[in-house]
Amino acid sequence: MGNTKETRTFDAIVIGSGISGGWAAKEFTEKGLKTLVLERGRDVQHLKDYPTTNKYPWEFEHRGDITADVKEANPVVSRCYAFREDAMHFFVKDTEHPYVQDKPFDWIRGYQVGGKSLLWARQTQRWSDFDFEGPARDGFAVDWPIRYKDIAPWYSHVEKFAGISGNKDGLPNLPDGEFLPPLELSCVENYFKDFVSKNYKDRNVIYARCAHLTEPQPIHLEQGRGQCQKRNLCQRGCPFGGYFSSNSSTLPWAQRTGNLTMRPHSVVHSIIYDEQKGKATGVRVVDTQSKEMIEYYANVIFVNAAAVNTNIILLNSTSHRFPNGLGNDSGVLGKYFAFHNYRGHISAEYDGFKDSTTDGRTPTSAYLPRFRNVVKQETDFLRGYAAGFSSGRGKNMHTEGFGKTLKENLFNPETTGWYVGSHMMGETIPKESNKLTLDASKKDEWGIPLLHLDIAYDDNDEKMLKDFFEQMTEMYTKAGFTNIKTGDSKQAPGLDIHEMGGVRMGNDPKTSMLNKWNQLHACKNVFVTDGACMTSTSTQNPSLTYMALTARAVDYAVTQLKKNEL
Template sequence: MGYMSLKIENTYDAIVIGSGISGGYAAMELCTKGYKTLVLERGRMVKHGEYPTAHKEMWELPTQNKLSQEELKDYPKQNRLNWWVNQDNKHWINKDTEYNYDDSANRFDWIRGHHVGGRSIMWGRHCYRWSDLDFEANKKEGIAIDWPIRYKDIEPWYDRVETFVGVSGQAEGLAQVPDGKFLKPVPLNCAEQYFREEVAKVYPERVITPGRTANLTEYNPEVHKGLRGKCQNRNRCWRGCPYGAYFSSQAATLPVAEDTGNLTIRPHSVVSEIVYDENTGKASGVKIIDAETGEKLEINARIIFCNASTVGTTAILLNSRSKRFPNGLGNDSGELGHNIMDHHYGMGVYGTLNKFEDTYYQGRKPQSFYVPRCTNLGDKMTERNEYKRGFGFQGTIRRRTDDSTNLLGKDLKDVIFKPGPYKLSMTCFGEMLPYHENKMSLDFERKDKNGIPTIVFDAKLRENEMKLREDGVKVGMEMLEAAGFEDIGYYNSATAPGACIHEMGTARMGRDPKTSVLNKWNQMHTVPNVFVTDGACMTSSGTQNPSITYMALTARAVDYADKQIKAGKL
C-alpha cells in the first residue's frame, strides 16, 4: 500500500496536520467526501504490516526486552515511568535526545511517537462514551467554562464511529458511560465474573464489565473496511498488529482514504506554522520544513484540520504569529496553551483470590475489565464532599506463578510450569480539573535544529486530585474486601501529568470567544477555516479514555465543514 504520492502539489482542498487517531479519521472523512487531502506527518512513513517485532517471542528480543544502558541515554524523560520504552516498542517512541522539551518548573511526561499512524499504533484501545455527567460538570460546579455541546450533539457520531472502529463491549445501562454499538465482548474469566458478582452484592453502583476496546471480536467486511481481520488474542497490540485486528490509522482510516484517490501523505514534514491571510481573515496554508533535506515549503489549502496531538497542535498554533494574532493563531482569549489536563494514575490495589484452582483460561486477551466511575454520580449514595468528579478502574485477574527470582534449572521449570493463584491488579484513573494555571508555552529564544521554539510545560496535580486519589484507593480496597480477596495491598504514588498519555485541553471549545479558542463545531472562533479535533479541543477531561470522543468530534467537524463549504460559507 503506497499511502503517498511522490508529487506534492502546492494547493489542496484540505490539509490535515498529523496522522494519528484523529488525523487519520479526519483524512478518511475528508477524502470520502471528495476533498483532495494532504496529510502532513513530521515523522517517517510506516505502512501497514511494517511492525518489526509483531511476530517476535520474548526470548527473541535483546536483553529480556529491556533497553541497554546505552540506549536508555536517548530516553531520559520518556523512560521515567520505567515500563514504557522497551525493545519491542522502542521504534515507536520519540527519542528525547532528538526532540526535547522543558519541564523544569513541574515534571511533565510527554509520551510521543513521530511516524505515520502516531500513537494509534500503540494506544490502549479502551473506548468509552462521555455522558452529560461530563459535559455538564463544569457549568454545574462553576469550574472553568461550560462545554458548548451535550451528549445528544455527539451521540449519533459515537454511533457512526463505533460502528466503523469496531468496539467490543457489554451493555450495562449505566448513565455515566452510555452503551454503544458493540461487538460481542471479550468475556470475563471465571475469577473476574466472580469479582463482578460479589462486588455487586455489596456495592451495586460499582460495576465490573469487560473493557470496551477497539479490538475486532467479530469481523464484518462490509463495515470494518481497510486492512483488518479478527483479533487473534496475542496481546501484542503496542507492537503493531499485522492482522489489523485493532483500530489504527494504518489498518483502518488511511487505507479507506487512499482508496478514494484523494489522499496524499507527506512524511518527514515538520509543520512550523499556519499562515494567516490578513485580507481574507482565514488561514491560507501551512509552512513546513522537510526533516530530511531542511527544505522549507509553503502549501495552501481551503481548510486545515489540526490533529498533531494536544501538545503538537498547540505548539504549532502558538508559533503561528502574525500582526492580527501576535500571541498565536486564534488566541484572542489568551487561553491557548492553558488548561492542560491528563488523567492521573499511579494508584491502585492488588490481591490474591484463593479460589478456582482447577480452572484456567484460553489465549491472552488484549484488554482488561473496567469499572466505570462510581462516585459523585448525582445521588446521595455516591456523593463525595471532599472532592469533585471521580475515577474509573482498569484491571485484570490472572493466574500468576510464584516468584521465580534467583531460580535456575529444574527449580525454575517447576515454578514457571505450575499455575499460581488468581491475582488481581487494578489501576485507578482519576479525572483532572481544567486549571488555567496548568499550561504549556513556547520559549522563542531556544530553538531546535529546525528552528522551532522549545515547548515548556508548567502543570501539576492539585488539591482536588490528591483528595480524589485517596478515595480511589479506598474504594478499590473495599471492592477486594467485599469479594474475599487475601493479601490485599495498595499503592498511591502520584504521577506527573502526561504519564497517562491522555493529555487534553490547551485550545478548548466554548461558547464565548473571550474564554475559548474553538466553537461547538471544533472551529476556531476567529479563523473559520481552521479546525482542531484532537485532544487540544477538550474543555474538561472526564474519567474515560478519550480517543473515541476525539474521533466522534472529528467526524462531526468534517461533516459541518463540508456543509459550510457547499453552502458557500467557508
C-alpha cells in the first residue's frame, strides 16, 4: 500500500490511549469508524507486557524500594506513592520529558499504551448537580454547560462495561450507579460508618466505589477479564483484568472490531487547521524513534493526551486563524487550571474490637463524601472536600529462635491495636493565574516548545485544610479514637495526579473553549474529553466522569458526521 496520504487517512483520530482515549477508541470502532489511536509512548499489551506482575517480594533486587540513585535522579516522580521498583517502568522519568516549574508542580506521567490507566487508584464516584451547579451558584469559574441528567445515562453506560463495585447509598450529593457487589469494610470502618450516621445528619461514611470486578458479568467475561483477586498489586498491571484499564478492556475490545489502528511512539506535535475549509484536517506526529514528522488525516479528532499534554497540543497548534492556539478565540486556553488538594491527613488509634483483625487485602476502603457547603454556604471558604477512611491492625513479628521455635514465632505474630487514617481530597478553585504556557524559544527533543507550569495553592485551600483538620478531629474524638495526629504534607500541586482544566467547557465562547458536547466552539470537529475539559474539579475522583463525557461526545460526533455537520 505504501506511505500515501490515502493510507494515512482515517475516519477518526484519537490522541492518547489512557482512560478517556481508550473509551474514545472503543466507541468509535464499535460504531464502524476506522480509527487511528496515537500514543507517544511504547506499546504495552495486556498480559504480555506486565513484567513484574507475578513476582514475589524477594525476587526484587531492592525488595520493592527505589534506590538512592534513582530517587536523586527523579526528585519529582519519586514522590509518587506508586513509583516503586515493581512499577517504575510505567512512569516517565524526570529527564525524559523536561518542563519548567515557574512554581513547584509535580507532573506525574505514564507514557505507554494505556497511559495512567495502569496506575490509577480506581476510585469511581459520580458527580451530582451540587457539583455541576457549583460554579454558577458559588460565583467561581463559568457555568457548566451540562447537568447531571445530561451525563447520568453515560455514567451507567461506562459503569456496566468497566465494572464498578459499590453500594446503593441513596445520597443526593453522590448519586448511585450500576454496581457490582461491594467488598467488605473492616469492623472499625463499619463502626465509624454507623457512628457518623447516628451523630451527624449531613454526613455519611460509605464503601468507596471502585473499578474492580467483584462479581464479573457476561460483558466482563466477554472482554476476557476475571474476578479481582485482591492482590493489591494493581500498579504492576493485572493479569486477571480484575480492575479496569484501557489495556485489559477498551483497547482490546476496539481491536477486535477490525477498525482500530494503534500507533505507539508517536508524539503529536500539533493539529492541522485548514483555513479554507474552516476545520481541522489532521495531526502532525513526530515518530520518537526516527524523529520523522508525519501527517495523519481524519474528519474528527479527539484530544485525550491527559490534561497537561492536551493543553500543550492545542497551544502549539497555531495558524493564521488561531495565532494563540487552536480554538483559542476566548484567550482562556491554558488558563483556569485546577487540581485536588491532598495535603491533609489525620491518623489515630482505637482500643476496641480487640477480638477482631483484618483478613487478607482489599483494593478500597471507606469514603466520606463532601459535606461542607453542599446545600448552602456555611464556611469562610468556597466548596469543600471529601475524605478517605481506612483502618487496620499492626503486627509485631518475632524472629527469635531456630527451627520449630522460629516457625511458631513467624506464624503467630503479636497483634497490636487498631489504627485509623483519613486523607482529604479538596476542591481547588480554577483561577486565571493558574496557567500553562509554552516557552518562546526553548524546545524539547521532538521540536515542541517547553512547557511552563505556573500553578499554586491559595488562601481558600489553606482555610479548607484547616477545616478538614478541625472537623475530622472532632469526629475522631467523639468516636473514641485516641492519639489523634494531623499532618500537612505540603506537597506541590500535581502529586494528586488529578490535573484538570485549561480547555474548559462552557456556554459562552467568549469565556470557554468547549461547548456542552466537548467540541471546540471555534473548530467543531475537534473534541476534548480528558481532564483538560473540566470547568471545575469537585471532590470526586475524576476518571469516571472523563469516561462518561467521552462516550457521550463520541455518540454526538458520529451523529454529526452522518449529517455531514463536521
